[in-house]
Amino acid sequence: MKHHSNGYLPQSAPSDHPSSLSDHRSAMKEIARGQSLVTQLRAIVLPALQADERCELVAQMFQNILDCSSKAMTELQLHHQSESQADEALVDDKKRVRRISSDESVKEGATGNPHHQHKRRKPGDLVSLETPVPHYDGRQWRKYGQKHINKAKHPRSYYRCTYRQEQDCKATKTVQQQDGSTGTDHPVMYTVVYHGQHTCKDNNGVDSSTDGSETNTQSSSDSRSTISTTCTDPYDHQPSIDDNKLSEKSADLVTKSMYESFNTTPFAPLDLDSWELDALLRFGSW
DNA sequence: CTGATTTGACCTAC
DNA sequence: GTAGGTCAAATCAG
Numbered sequence: 619m620k621h622h623s624n625g626y627l628p629q630s631a632p633s634d635h636p637s638s639l640s641d642h643r644s645a646m647k648e649i650a651r652g653q654s655l656v657t658q659l660r661a662i663v664l665p666a667l668q669a670d671e672r673c674e675l676v677a678q679m680f681q682n683i684l685d686c687s688s689k690a691m692t693e694l695q696l697h698h699q700s701e702s703q704a705d706e707a708l709v710d711d712k713k714r715v716r717r718i719s720s721d722e723s724v725k726e727g728a729t730g731n732p733h734h735q736h737k738r739r740k741p742g743d744l745v746s747l748e749t750p751v752p753h754y755d756g757r758q759w760r761k762y763g764q765k766h767i768n769k770a771k772h773p774r775s776y777y778r779c780t781y782r783q784e785q786d787c788k789a790t791k792t793v794q795q796q797d798g799s800t801g802t803d804h805p806v807m808y809t810v811v812y813h814g815q816h817t818c819k820d821n822n823g824v825d826s827s828t829d830g831s832e833t834n835t836q837s838s839s840d841s842r843s844t845i846s847t848t849c850t851d852p853y854d855h856q857p858s859i860d861d862n863k864l865s866e867k868s869a870d871l872v873t874k875s876m877y878e879s880f881n882t883t884p885f886a887p888l889d890l891d892s893w894e895l896d897a898l899l900r901f902g903s904w
Numbered sequence: 905c906t907g908a909t910t911t912g913a914c915c916t917a918c
Numbered sequence: 919g920t921a922g923g924t925c926a927a928a929t930c931a932g
Contacts, residue, residue, distance in 0.1 A: 792923090
């Protein structure tokens with residue numbers, strides 16, 4: 619799968635119904651943009667709030683907004699899929715044949731390989747968004763791989779839920795810096811793609827995936843998404859390897875500390891100008 | 905010492 | 919054959 623430069627859901631090949639599909643596409647783009655903006659805003663605002671009731675209220679409002687957009691995104695995806703399915707029916711048949719045969723070969727233990735699922739993920743099971751803060755999404759992730767993607771300047775990092783083993787949480791995400799954003803003028807933007815649903819509860823016992831409103835995956839994660847990052851991807855500045863390591867580490871540290879302040883303990887106390895609060899509250903009543 | 909990250913190898917899909 | 923995704927040993931950091 620190629621890096622989708624726009625950072626949104628990868629689309630199947632252009633179909634015969636360009637109008638409706640492109641409508642969906644642009645709607646999804648807009649929603650994703652909205653999610654990204656809210657995410658960025660939340661990343662700025664929440665850490666600046668003192669841990670009091672208002673803070674929780676604000677956090678809840680952000681969450682609600684993101685949940686709403688996630689639901690809308692899901693609806694659109696479903697629509698999009700059902701419409702594009704017809705177009706892909708023929709292709710699907712071919713794929714199915716192939717898949718079956720390959721499954722059989724696996725069953726036969728032709729390889730006896732210890733690695734089980736190296737399947738490519740289905741496009742339908744993902745949600746992507748653009749954010750300058752790819753790590754601070756209220757979830758705990760563990761990096762398990764990094765790869766240079768064809769024609770992309772920056773490597774893609776692969777994360778899975780920290781609780782994958784203990785709670786068998788299947789959620790994963792990939793983070794990739796967008797090619798255009800190298801820094802100076804515009805904030806570095808990352809394309810974050812969430813795969814699979816969180817079935818875990820995060821450590822403070824707050825359920826993550828389950829507030830019911832989050833039936834969809836990543837959106838769930840992504841809705842919680844949030845805040846984060848810092849991630850200066852090592853490759854951003856393309857410094858020495860050592861620098862890379864340093865920056866990654868520090869980014870993760872920041873991420874973690876943000877997580878902690880965000881997730882578990884309420885939020886890091888911070889001074890907040892009254893105008894900021896007013897703006898927030900106004901935003902909340904919106 | 906323990907847990908997280910890095911990174912090259914490996915696997916599967918295309 | 920190539921590209922994307924995952925594994926797991928080695929390495930790093932607290």
